[in-house]
Amino acid sequence: MKIAILGATGFVGRAVLQQAMDEGYEVNILVRNPAKLTTTSDKVNIIQGSLEDAEKVAETLLGCCAVVNAAGGVKGSDQYEAFLNITKVLVGAMKLTGVKKLVSINGSGTILPNEYVGVKRRFLSTIVGILLKHMKDAKKAELQILLNEKDIDWVSVRANLILKKTATGQVIADDQKMPGGKITLPDLAKFMLDQVQSDEWVHKAPFVATA
Template sequence: MKIALLGATGFVGSRLLREALTRGHQVTAIVRDPAKLTETSDLLTVVTGDVNHPEQLAQQLAGHDVVLNAFSAGWTNPNLYDDFLAGSRAIEQATVAAGVPRLFAIGGAGSLFINGQQLVDGPEFPANIKPGALAARDYLNELKHNTQLDWTFFSPAIEMHPGIDTGRTGHYRLGTESPVFNAEGRSILSGEDLAVAVLDELEKPQFSRQRFTAAY
């Protein structure tokens, strides 16, 4: 498979890149600063690109089987909400313009439902990540209206961050609109196993034009 990956230098994107290359896929990593990319492989092509230039981005995406969007606008960015939406929309626009049939977007857990309420609307949702969670939720609602692309949206487990030391186990359980909890009542997944779940879906699709989630 020929994968165009946005966000390859981030926490999630770097793990997606490693998993894709390990499985033998050809990956084009489109990054703002190639110097930040440490992964090397004969299967890897590194391209300097920017989501703020969708016409150029469309040219870079052309010829791929899927666009894997792990774009991040930066959690400490004061303009996080607007920048995340703008970047996600530009990637979607460029994917359509490039004629790539498939778009896979990594979002957040905030749009998952518990007892009919989305997590991001709860009173205990962390204020520091709320703008990003709201942006990801609003983008998912927009993406649902796209009838041109075979899209998939992934919401990670509630606990999915640096410091989860389970590494790559290759095991996870799937859900759709609600978090997946373990016996201890935690929704948790490592970045490495997130990448496993995403690449499994890319290789054997189950969630065309749907959102799904995964956790242990």
């Protein structure tokens, strides 16, 4: 089974790629700089380019059953505008290539329209917006587009603190309230990969935490 992974040179993306390799997936990745990859194998097909390049994105998705999107906003320029464009390009490429499933990383600072948000989460979201504006802006833009995309089976996985620790195999997911503040990197990567073949969280943005 072949999947596409975006953002494979990032903190989350590297773990997602490792998990996909461990699970025996064939993988297409689209990266700007292959030298940043920490791991690869003959089952990984590297395409070099930007997420803004519609042709490269479509090439990356070709023949895949799902996209796992670990890309996030980077510092430097307006990531809200950048990810509005990147998400439009991605959705367009999914429709063109017939790839229906999208599993995307998101953050705990992202608030859905009409979502109940208590004082603690509102405070957290404000802090994330100050300290990690590039990340929050990118994922706000992405979700804004996905929420209107009913033809795509998207899942937006919201994580808070991601720990570089070993897997516990104990993940709690909840789309109403944060079940905890932390998740280990391999637990997060496995949860994201599990969504490739599960429809449990389609059109939802579950929070995930290590139990």
